[in-house]
Amino acid sequence: MTHCYKLNGYNIVLDVFSGSVHSVDEVAYDAIEMYENTPKDVIKKTLLEKYAPELTADDVDELFGDIEELKENGKLFTEDIYEGRAFDLKNRSTVIKALCLHVAHTCNLNCEYCFASQGKYHGERALMTLEVGKRALDFLVENSGTRRNLEVDFFGGEPLMNWEVVKDIVRYGRELEKTHNKKFRFTLTTNGVLLDDDVIDFANKEMHNVVLSLDGRREIHDHLRKTVNGKGSYDTIVPKFQHFVEKRTNPIDPDAFTGYYMRGTFTHNNPDFTKDVFHMADLGFTELSMEPVVCKPDDPYALTEDDLPVVYEQYEILAKEMLKREKEGRGFTFYHYMIDLEGGPCIYKRISGCGSGTEYMAVTPWGELFPCHQFVGDEKYSLGNIYDGVKNKEIQQEFKLCNAYARKECGDCWAKLYCSGGCAANSYHATGSVTGVYEYGCKLFRKRMECAIMMKVAQQSEDQ
């Protein structure tokens, strides 16, 4: 299967099953589009009618030779040899690699679009105790097999509302590392309201990465991210985030990785979201992410079909501007455009997806396990708890089967080895099934991948 598209002056051919990417001229583009379902003499005639006299019959023969060579080398028109392996995944044994600790089911903001229902996940306000946090880390160590690197994200609600417990859990984790030959990578997702020097200093020492929630321009951010008193939060958090990012190095090991991501959400209120991305870049932030809101279709801020062409265009504007700023020496990264074509994930990872429910689980403040943070509060997706382990094996099997080949609708999708079947939670909320298809999300994903691959083509062309 191939996917051919034109973007930013490049003609791009993606060979889906080998992962090969080709940048071609107009003649080759037309030839490749016809090659597998049109007789060669017809292709030749069509090309000569369109491109003669500059194009000769010998040129076309040479082009056919190049195409055949790519086919022989497994870089064009390759067949799908992975499908059978996808269903082997059901029988694979997995270890738990990561936990999302819901240390606070409460929040000091009242964001309208919050999937966690203002941090409480449709339940009561709750804070995780140190005892539950310690047991969660023990559970992770016990179920991680021989794997050394383990990840723990402090999440909420707003995790800084339970900050002392977060620090104590980290300290406990560092003790476990010494006795169990494990390495914890702790991360933190915060709205920034309670950021202070104590949080910043501790996070710089102990948090491998931090996710900072900011939606962009003040009026956009404040429209949906309000305090419980109904005030906007932009002016409170932006100076704190700038201060945090400025100080984001590990004081003990300055060479250690200390990452961050500004993470925004765009909605029907701002389908022109690149203005918000550029605003964040102009505030001095360089690691950026902006996600489309996922919500009920009748929510007033839900993205609509009419927004699609605008959003598509915005993704293109973003890619072109990023290339421009990179040349000017003021580049920034955009999460979804950071693909690695040369050393990216192997085919097994591409087929098997994100790991929710099998390698990754969310832990509630009282120690209940869910497949991921977006299923917390939905009792039919309760997997068990950190004391007795995973009891609901049936649900876990459902998640083992969430992969690039789980949905018949994805059969002819060129992007399935990039999305690995997509987000189970989005599928569930859109269709009622974790193996359903959230088509709107698919459309945006495909557009992002086209832009990301185009940027790689542009960068390699520039290098040569």
Place this chain on the structure above:
Amino acid sequence: MKRIKTIETRDLKKSLKSGGCGECQTSCVANQEV
């Protein structure tokens, strides 16, 4: 005249041989020890 320029990419079919070591992180995929 060279009409097709192939961009450097990892060969996914060759990666089948690795058997999938499982050392990768969970990934809430396209950009996720290189």
